[in-house]
Amino acid sequence: MEGFMGVSYSIFINFVLMQFTEKDVLAALSTVPEPDLKKDLVTLGMIRDIQINDHQLQFTVVLTTPACPLKETIRKSCEAAIHQHINPQIEVNVLMTAEVTTALQSPMLEGVRNIIAVASGKGGVGKSTVTANLALSLAKSGARVGIIDADISGPSIPVMFGVEDERPDVAVINDKNMIVPILQYGIKIISMGFLAPAESAVVWRGPMASKALRQFLGDTHWGELDYLFIDLPPGTGDIHLTLVQAVPLTGAVLVTTPQKVALADAIKGLAMFQQPQINVPVLGVVENMSYFTPAELPENKYYIFGKDGGKNLAEQYNVPFLGEIPLVQSIREGGDEGLPAVAHTNEASAKAFAEVAEGLARQIAIRNANLIPA
Numbered sequence: 001m002e003g004f005m006g007v008s009y010s011i012f013i014n015f016v017l018m019q020f021t022e023k024d025v026l027a028a029l030s031t032v033p034e035p036d037l038k039k040d041l042v043t044l045g046m047i048r049d050i051q052i053n054d055h056q057l058q059f060t061v062v063l064t065t066p067a068c069p070l071k072e073t074i075r076k077s078c079e080a081a082i083h084q085h086i087n088p089q090i091e092v093n094v095l096m097t098a099e100v101t102t103a104l105q106s107p108m109l110e111g112v113r114n115i116i117a118v119a120s121g122k123g124g125v126g127k128s129t130v131t132a133n134l135a136l137s138l139a140k141s142g143a144r145v146g147i148i149d150a151d152i153s154g155p156s157i158p159v160m161f162g163v164e165d166e167r168p169d170v171a172v173i174n175d176k177n178m179i180v181p182i183l184q185y186g187i188k189i190i191s192m193g194f195l196a197p198a199e200s201a202v203v204w205r206g207p208m209a210s211k212a213l214r215q216f217l218g219d220t221h222w223g224e225l226d227y228l229f230i231d232l233p234p235g236t237g238d239i240h241l242t243l244v245q246a247v248p249l250t251g252a253v254l255v256t257t258p259q260k261v262a263l264a265d266a267i268k269g270l271a272m273f274q275q276p277q278i279n280v281p282v283l284g285v286v287e288n289m290s291y292f293t294p295a296e297l298p299e300n301k302y303y304i305f306g307k308d309g310g311k312n313l314a315e316q317y318n319v320p321f322l323g324e325i326p327l328v329q330s331i332r333e334g335g336d337e338g339l340p341a342v343a344h345t346n347e348a349s350a351k352a353f354a355e356v357a358e359g360l361a362r363q364i365a366i367r368n369a370n371l372i373p374a
Helices: 002-018 022-029 071-085 127-141 206-218 238-246 260-273 309-316 329-337 348-369
Strands: 047-053 056-063 091-098 115-119 145-149 169-173 176-180 182-184 187-191 227-231 251-256 282-287 321-324
Touching: 022 047, 022 056, 022 071, 056 071, 071 091, 115 127, 115 238, 115 260, 127 145, 127 187, 127 227, 127 251, 127 329, 127 348, 145 206, 206 238, 251 260, 251 309, 251 348, 260 282, 260 309, 282 309, 282 348, 309 321, 321 348
Parallel strands: 056 091, 115 227, 115 251, 145 187, 145 227, 251 282, 282 321
Antiparallel strands: 047 056, 169 176, 182 187
């Protein structure tokens, strides 16, 4: 009898200990910080749809981007918090979804949550290649992405996406004629390359180029986008000033190569964005062509243009360093064939772009949580 009563008492105690409420769950999860935003998940409003069924618990964590590289870290921290603060025997099912944050809404681009300028101090550093692959990386993660090829005189995005022969349609939306961007690999694209023959030279003065950019921004039906990339021309000029005057930028990404001459020009680009009258945060530096890796020796790295130039630049000017992109043949071939490197999921270069894209998404989320007016 005592044994029977002892077993019954144990079951009773376990049953009592299993009783918990939504309030208990929120209290436990309030101990879990978001690693980048430095606040707990409950305060940030990231916990939703709590469902309790006896000893089973299910809830949803709403991430700030589908490209979040810390999904598993957050998941494990949530499970540990429930087991530590409520009961270690609870079966926890953490669902993950994402809502890309925004802080700067543009009347011209109402459905666009974040606008990112991609710039370089000089040409030939692979700025358009980086733009194309970062955009595709984020799109593959589940984000809604668009690209404006703002290099009016030298548009290359259409070639890199294999749509150089496409022509955008025009649709009447809200009683206004709007350009319908070309859709490729799930990315909405607009470029001067769609509107002028490839063999013709677009020779425009600054005001004409600026007007074209404003049309790409305001007269294109972008719909709902999480990220809109603006692939800027090299250097600093009218297009850059038009952009910062026309729409509120979430921030800028600087692309450079490791050698000294490229870094010197990248510094000028960085200084432009940091001028008081512009005040656009630099979300990070990407070092392209960081090292050469031959296909037959994928583990080897040859730093033919120097080493750590972009990283040192980022540290010197206190901006994030987003990562290194190798100099490999497949990146060049992908650009020429209209199939960006990220489409080759097993390539080391695709993984490098994916890591840079994740870092960029994190910096955008941090920027939106700590808004400094631009």
